[in-house]
Amino acid sequence: MFKIKIVLLVIILYSCNTSNQNRDESLLEIETKLKQSVEIFNKERTQTLVSPRSIENNSILMVPSKDWTSGFFPGELWIMYELTGDNYWKEIAIKYTLPLEQEKLNGKTHDMGFKMYCSYGRAWQNTNDPKYREILIQSAKTLAKRFQPNIGCIRSWDHNTDKWDYPVIIDNMMNLELLFWAANETGNKMYSDIAISHAKTTLKNHFRDDYSSYHVIDYNPETGEVQNKHTHQGYSHNSAWSRGQAWGLYGYTLVYRETKDPIFLQQAINIASYILNHPNLPKNLIPYWDFNAPNIPNEPYDVSAATVIGSALYELSEYTDEKEYLVIANKIFETLKSPEFLADPATNNGFLLKHSTGSMPHSSEIDVPLIYADYYFLEMMLRKTNLMKN
Ligand code: GLY
Numbered sequence: 001m002f003k004i005k006i007v008l009l010v011i012i013l014y015s016c017n018t019s020n021q022n023r024d025e026s027l028l029e030i031e032t033k034l035k036q037s038v039e040i041f042n043k044e045r046t047q048t049l050v051s052p053r054s055i056e057n058n059s060i061l062m063v064p065s066k067d068w069t070s071g072f073f074p075g076e077l078w079i080m081y082e083l084t085g086d087n088y089w090k091e092i093a094i095k096y097t098l099p100l101e102q103e104k105l106n107g108k109t110h111d112m113g114f115k116m117y118c119s120y121g122r123a124w125q126n127t128n129d130p131k132y133r134e135i136l137i138q139s140a141k142t143l144a145k146r147f148q149p150n151i152g153c154i155r156s157w158d159h160n161t162d163k164w165d166y167p168v169i170i171d172n173m174m175n176l177e178l179l180f181w182a183a184n185e186t187g188n189k190m191y192s193d194i195a196i197s198h199a200k201t202t203l204k205n206h207f208r209d210d211y212s213s214y215h216v217i218d219y220n221p222e223t224g225e226v227q228n229k230h231t232h233q234g235y236s237h238n239s240a241w242s243r244g245q246a247w248g249l250y251g252y253t254l255v256y257r258e259t260k261d262p263i264f265l266q267q268a269i270n271i272a273s274y275i276l277n278h279p280n281l282p283k284n285l286i287p288y289w290d291f292n293a294p295n296i297p298n299e300p301y302d303v304s305a306a307t308v309i310g311s312a313l314y315e316l317s318e319y320t321d322e323k324e325y326l327v328i329a330n331k332i333f334e335t336l337k338s339p340e341f342l343a344d345p346a347t348n349n350g351f352l353l354k355h356s357t358g359s360m361p362h363s364s365e366i367d368v369p370l371i372y373a374d375y376y377f378l379e380m381m382l383r384k385t386n387l388m389k390n
Helices: 002-022 025-044 072-084 087-105 112-127 130-144 170-186 189-205 242-259 262-276 303-316 323-336 371-389
Strands: 051-056 059-063 167-169 216-219 226-230
Touching: 025 051, 025 059, 025 072, 025 371, 051 072, 051 371, 072 087, 072 112, 072 371, 087 112, 087 130, 112 130, 112 170, 130 170, 130 189, 167 170, 170 189, 170 242, 189 242, 189 262, 242 262, 242 303, 262 303, 262 323, 303 323, 303 371, 323 371
Parallel strands: none
Antiparallel strands: 051 059, 167 216, 216 226
16 A cells, blocks of 8 residues: 555656746746746735836835726736746736626727737637627727727827827837627628728828838828828938837738738838848847937837847748748747846846836836736747647
8 A cells, every 4th residue: 555655646746847847938937937926916015006017216116907908917927827827927917817707898098909918818729708708899899999990090099189180109119909709709701891091091191201110100080181290209201110010010010910911911021131130139139218319329228128029030931931930939039038127026027038128208217127027928828839730
């Protein structure tokens, strides 16, 4: 009897050990770090301040569900669940996802995709629970109301009416994923028609000849004509704000995935070429906050731009024979894993990555951790893992 117990124990220990060995080393490292993040953020979370965003005055900035960044931390938890299958992650992911439900009716912003697709979208993909599906469909319905047919785009912001009449920002490309999902899920083409119109109009008006993009295009609400090409978070109206270039690359890659229309693939390739061949892109492939920032190389990085670019390149590598995209995405991932960028959350206010920049012109969130940098870093890990499986 005693012998049998010993044999059983050896078998159990051996199988635990091999399953850990099978887990990628990076995954184990990031999983351990994300557990620290959870412990730290759990202490900060309140009924109204539901998600971490960044740090402000040396303490953690928690935000309400209406903030555009509220979906990223729940999204990270769902990604970790998807990577590990461990119910520990699922349970926490649900806790951080549920407080966002009310956003499904918030029609005051275009940020619905960021908030709801990163959180509830991943909840649905990982559980197939119909209650998440309903919330997502309502979210898409609310977002679709911000589309104006004579302009062909979804309106981004309602603020700063002194500066613009109908602002559309390049970031808005990211919200199209929710609409494509809703079209596929419900069979209602209205959602994909809006997304395609938005992508085509943006392709026509947001880009310069070198495939860099403006940040804010202001349309005349009556005529649909472009009346201004501005920036809000970039160095100047004519500069290439790094995160904006990243949103464009990611956005056109996903629109190609959903439509298979080669004009969108070509646009993604052209944007990638602009970014990757830019003389101001550092050798470590982590962009400064704006490609035209005046004091390069003495400017803050924007690691969030690097993670969005890296994640997009993993996906783009699947649609072309160009091996370079995969090589570069892997290189970005390795750079981000180095101690210069990847922190111990216990010493980084709960966040994984350092050195992102939110908005330089507003002197806001400069060279700090940002939750969306962490989210797209985890998405890079997920995409890398999935590519290695295939
Ligand atoms: N979507 C807002 C930003 O990228 O800062």
